[in-house]
Amino acid sequence: MAVGTKLFFDMMHDPPQKVMLFGDACSHVTAPIALSSKYWNIWQLSYADTNPTLSDRDNYPNFFRVVPSDSDYNMARLQILRHYNWTKVGTVFQDASKGSSRYAYAHGKLTQLLDTASIERHTESFSSDPKTAIGNLKKKDVRIIIGNFDAQMAREVFCVAYEEQMFGHKYVWIIPGDYPEEWWRHSPPCKLSHLEQVLQGHFGTDVLTLSTSEQVTVSGLTAAQYEAKYNNIRGQAYSKYHGYAYDGIWAVVLAIHSIVKQNGGNYKLDDFRNKRLPQTLNETNFEGVTGKVLFKDGDRVGSLVITQYQDARMLKVGEYNAHTDTLVLDTENDVIWDGKGPPRDRSIQExxxxxxxxTIYATLCTVAGLGVVLASTFLAINIHFRRHRRLHGISPLIFSQPVIPYFASNDVSHDDSGSPRDKNWLMPWDSLTDSIRHFGDMPSRWMPRECRKMVRRIIAHNRIPISTLVRTN
Incomplete structure (x- = not known):
């Protein structure tokens, strides 16, 4: 970073005078230069930096880029959700504890997009250990998960996902697709076989390396013809951003040419240090090898590629066109699913x-009702002849025992529709058994005192058995 900034200062100091900056590819270098360029009032165009924080026009007013940013992945992700009718998602992102807020910034844009689309979301974040965040998503029954984190933390996240069994036919992961080649093989914190098992079927979103259109570009070549020329001269060197560097040079040339043409062939340095150059860039519209080149507030409005992990490799399964806001699935590589098709985004509760x-309920109620009538009859007789010598020792409460639970159960054993509930429909049967038990005790209760003493049946006055109270409750 320090070396790049020093080189920038030296370049601006040394002749000849600079009209515009082109580069850089690394955000550690691009960001400080973009912060400094506004003091020279010079405009900068990057061909490979996708850091979404550079879209902040307050901090980087002179910055343009010809490559889509990480925030642009969100529109492609939203189209994936809409395509499969997923309306509930979980989002997990890596916070700025390591000094970079690019993932938190992109996630903030994602949440705004999901809220606008009325998609239910559950958000979690982590700094170094994703275990708690992933566990919370599982508790919330989240099936579709969108992640924003770097390649190192991606290995940690998916190892935790294996421990939580958050993979297979019930789950879909959508993460950035711009990681290094075979990033999952680089020092995984768990078994590689476990990691590959979790990764199977996940989606990635990345910039489209070259347009698949056969349309002739501004250079007079199709994207395929350009690629053939590029492969002939590049040797062993390769960058997936080569098409954006090519289109970026054309964007700079066309913008400068437009200003010179407007001045009738005459120009001076101030013509490129005022608002005319950014206005010209924002009006750019030409066909490049990476698709149609357009800018909006300094950011490229471009196309993205949708990839899926299939059998230990990432395959292109679709394209997202930002100009038309459409998702087109690939005809060569089909999207695969672990089950019969796309999973549901939530558990279905019935x-x-x-x-x-x-008939059974009515029979039990009838028999229990007869028992209550019989018990009520004995209760009335008991009250009427309460001074009789043989009934003096029997409390009227004894005959009320089978009556109380029946009337208590009769109120709670129906739902609002008038049908008996499955948990309470046997309560009248409890009342019936109470009646039988008490009526079976009648002979002993009507025995002379001498007989009761002989069989040691002691009846306590004014005391209802605990079992009856529990059943009534």
Missing amino acids: YLLYRVDI
Whole structure:
């Protein structure tokens, strides 16, 4: 970073005078230069830096880029959700504890997009250990998970996902697709076989290296013809951003040419240090090898590629066109699923009402009702002849025992529809058994005192058995 900034200062000091900056590719170098360029009032165009924080026009007013940023992945992700009718998602991102806020910034844009689209979301973040965040998503029954984190933390996240069993036919992961080649093989914190098992079927979003259109570009070549020329001269060197560097040079040339043409062939340095150059860049519209080149507030409005992990490799399965806001699935590589098709975005809960056969319920209620009538009759006789010598020792409460639980159960054993509930429909049967038990005790209760003493049946006055109270409750 320090070396790049010093070289920038030296370049601006030494002749000839500079009209515009082109580069850089690394955000550690691009960001400080973009912060400094505004003091020279010079405009900068990057061909490979996707850091979304550079879209902040307050801090980087002179910055343009010809490559889509990480925030642009969000629109492609939203189209994936809409395509498969997923309306509930979980989002997890790496916070700025390591000094970079690019993932938190992109996630903030994502949440705004999801809220606008009325998609239910559950958000978690982590700094160094994703275990708690992933566990919380599982508790919330999240099936579709969108992640924003670097390649190193991606290995940590998916190892935790294996421990939590958050993979297979129930889950879909959508993460950045701009990681290094075979990033999962670089020092994984768990077994590689476990990591590959979790990664199977996940989606990635990345910039489109070259346009798949056969349309002739501004250079007079199609994207395929340009690629053939590039491969002939590049040797062993390769960058997936080569097409954006090529289109970036064309954007600079066309912008400068437009200003010179407007001045009738005459120009001076101030013509490129005022608002005319950024206005010209924002009006750029030409066909490049990476697709149609357009800018909006300094950011490229471009196309993205959708990839899927299939059998230990990432395959292109679709393209997202930002100009038309459409998702087009690939015809060569089909999207694969662990199950019969795309998973649901949530558990389906069904509430079933179990009803007791009305004949059984009516029979029990009738028999129990007869028991209550019989008990009530004995209760009336007991009260009327309470001074009789043989009934003096029997409390009227004894005959009320089978009556109390029946009337208590009769109120709670029905739902609002009038049908008995499955948990309470046997309560009249409890009342019936109470009646039988008490009526079975009648002979002993009507025995002379001498007989009761002989069989040691002691009846306590004014005391209701605890079992009856529990059943009533």
